[in-house]
Amino acid sequence: MSKLDKAAKAEADVLQELRPGQSIELLKELHILTREGRLNQDSRRKLKQVYHLFQFIEKLLRELPGEGAGATLADHGAGKSYLGFIIYDLFFKALGGGHVYGIETRGELIEKSRSLAARLGFDRMAFLNLTVAESTHASELPAQIDVVTALHACDTATDDAIAFGLAKQAKFMVLVPCCQAEVAACLRQTKALALSRTPLAELWRHPLHTREIGSQLTNVLRCLYLEAQGYQVTVTELVGWEHSMKNELIIARRTGHAKASAAERLRSLLAEFGLASLLETRFRLP
Numbered sequence: 001m002s003k004l005d006k007a008a009k010a011e012a013d014v015l016q017e018l019r020p021g022q023s024i025e026l027l028k029e030l031h032i033l034t035r036e037g038r039l040n041q042d043s044r045r046k047l048k049q050v051y052h053l054f055q056f057i058e059k060l061l062r063e064l065p066g067e068g069a070g071a072t073l074a075d076h077g078a079g080k081s082y083l084g085f086i087i088y089d090l091f092f093k094a095l096g097g098g099h100v101y102g103i104e105t106r107g108e109l110i111e112k113s114r115s116l117a118a119r120l121g122f123d124r125m126a127f128l129n130l131t132v133a134e135s136t137h138a139s140e141l142p143a144q145i146d147v148v149t150a151l152h153a154c155d156t157a158t159d160d161a162i163a164f165g166l167a168k169q170a171k172f173m174v175l176v177p178c179c180q181a182e183v184a185a186c187l188r189q190t191k192a193l194a195l196s197r198t199p200l201a202e203l204w205r206h207p208l209h210t211r212e213i214g215s216q217l218t219n220v221l222r223c224l225y226l227e228a229q230g231y232q233v234t235v236t237e238l239v240g241w242e243h244s245m246k247n248e249l250i251i252a253r254r255t256g257h258a259k260a261s262a263a264e265r266l267r268s269l270l271a272e273f274g275l276a277s278l279l280e281t282r283f284r285l286p
């Protein structure tokens with residue numbers, strides 16, 4: 001193949017994967033496209049994963065009034081904010097309405113995101129250098145937020161994102177939790193006394209299993225809590241997500257119907273695992 005043919009093929013490859021109006025500059029900044037605007041196998045895979053997650057969120061946005069045209073979305077533990085940028089670029093940009101807020105504790109990432117948004121003219125994006133917990137009462141954010149996302153927000157930041165979503169009466173929460181240490185620490189301290197005398201204690205005897213079951217239990221508790229607070233919950237897998245081994249995708253949809261049976265189950269599970277004190281902090285029930 002001649003040099004010219006190769007270049008034409010590379011360009012055709014890129015165009016095939018792009019959506020109408022999609023920002024090439026953004027994809028370069030996210031290192032999905034090379035500086036020369038090329039797409040290699042790795043970046044093609046990365047782009048597919050980003051689209052995959054975006055598709056879940058787009059569907060939810062379209063369910064909102066006006067098909068999501070005026071929707072508000074808060075992304076917690078935003079990191080480089082690539083999720084917020086992609087959502088803005090593919091969804092909000094063309095609509096001329098709606099706001100995306102990125103919340104992140106690392107000041108240098110906030111600065112970078114602000115300057116990228118300014119460069120791209122994404123003027124309905126805002127970046128707040130706050131913890132998730134602080135952002136719940138921050139004056140820079142509206143009283144109501146339609147969609148909350150938290151993608152690998154560290155440790156208990158996912159729980160704070162859930163508390164944020166409840167306070168803001170979010171219609172949807174899209175959570176991909178990261179590792180969580182709190183419950184595993186309780187298991188390690190044999191706080192699950194009632195269970196430690198049963199064969200079930202085998203489930204967390206080895207340190208690796210303690211960590212795994214700690215994460216599993218944490219996500220189960222989160223789902224029950226959301227159901228007890230009036231959300232319908234689905235749990236699936238974010239297939240092939242390259243950022244992490246942690247790819248559990250929890251989608252919560254506000255129905256306003258608080259499930260009493262979920263609250264009861266939550267209380268029982270917490271009691272069994274010696275975690276009842278969390279009812280006063282993380283899992284406050286009405």
Ligand SMILES: C[S@@+](CC[C@H](N)C(=O)[O-])C[C@H]1O[C@@H](n2cnc3c(N)ncnc32)[C@H](O)[C@@H]1O
Binds near residue numbers: 077150153160
């Ligand atoms: C693993 S990164 C994920 C970043 C991004 N969501 C992604 O998936 O690429 C987690 C980010 O959450 C931020 N973070 C951790 N705890 C936080 C908290 N309590 N409030 C806000 N941001 C937090 C970290 O600084 C880090 O940038």
